[in-house]
Amino acid sequence: MxxxxxxxxxxxxxxxxxxxxxxxxxxxxxxxxxxxxxxxxxxxxxxxxxxxxxxxxxxxxxxxxxxxxxxxxxxxxxxxxxxxxxxxAKVEDHAINALKMAMINFDQVLFYNTYKNLIETKTFSDIFYSVFLPLLNEIGLLWQTDTITPAHEHFLSVHIKQKILLNIERIQTLEPKPNGRTCILFLPDHEIHDIGLLFINYQLRSKGYHTIFLGESMPMESLTDLHEFFEDITFISYFTVYPEVEKIPEYIEDFSKTLMIKDSTRFMLLGPKLAEVKDLKLPSNIKTFDSIEKLVKTF
Structure with a gap:
């Protein structure tokens, strides 16, 4: 250590x-x-x-x-x-404590040993839902209360992201389902928290869907070109910090006018910022979700 x-x-x-x-x-x-x-x-x-x-x-x-x-x-x-x-006992509780210690000490060996023990008995998806996701939610609160520094949060986030990318790499050769749907995963301008979106990408790829991961801080106008390449598009985005709460209805309205130009186009949204919006009225082709698991289950 x-x-x-x-x-x-x-x-x-x-x-x-x-x-x-x-x-x-x-x-x-x-x-x-x-x-x-x-x-x-x-x-x-x-x-x-x-x-x-x-x-x-x-x-x-x-x-x-x-x-x-x-x-x-x-x-x-x-x-x-x-x-x-x-x-x-419940191995998840012990693993979360161990990962907290790894974060506080910037201890890469402890992180990887803890993950190695988990993956011996659990799938990667199980680990993400039962260990990584609760831990990330907790870490977000700790950062906001100045209990930990941004360096601690980044240490943990980077290592979890590496595991997601490694698992995505393992399934990249899977042939997509022949249903024609393409999922475009992106984060809005100024949004950089991409772990949740990366995991959704992994889950959809695992289910055989064609996905294109565009990542963080994507200008809305840059997405319009995708309609020239794909007929049936589902846009997916994750609002963690941006847009600001008061700007979310306007963002969705602009998105609808700019990108929902085909009847087959859909837009799926999730993230903590959405939970702060009251009485959000949406058209039928735009849906919000309060968890990654619920979104993935719709596919």
């Missing part, structure tokens, strides 16, 4: 582990489970070892061990007990 020193406030630990600060204080005082350093103004400060220990304690507690019993375990016994339970 990389020896990168990281200090955490009690609020950071609450955000990273999901354990309330009040509970952490009780565990410290009653069971002596953590020994924080304190600043000159008596503010708690935790090191990386404390964060890792708290993740392990949380895992054991969530899998049925009472805190009083965990407190009786020695420092070296806790990770041993975690490995023992992880072998028969």
């Amino acid at each position: 990389n020896n990168i020193q990281v200090n955490f406030s009690i609020k950071d630990l609450e955000n990273l582990t999901g354990i309330k600060a009040h509970t952490i204080r009780i565990w410290e005082k009653r069971y002596n489970l953590l020994s924080p350093n304190r600043t000159d103004t008596n503010i708690r400060n935790y090191n990386l070892a404390s964060f890792q220990k708290l993740l392990n304690i949380s895992f054991l507690n969530n899998n049925g061990l009472k805190i009083s019993k965990i407190a009786e375990l020695g420092e070296e016994e806790i990770p041993i007990k975690v490995r023992e339970i992880a072998s028969r």
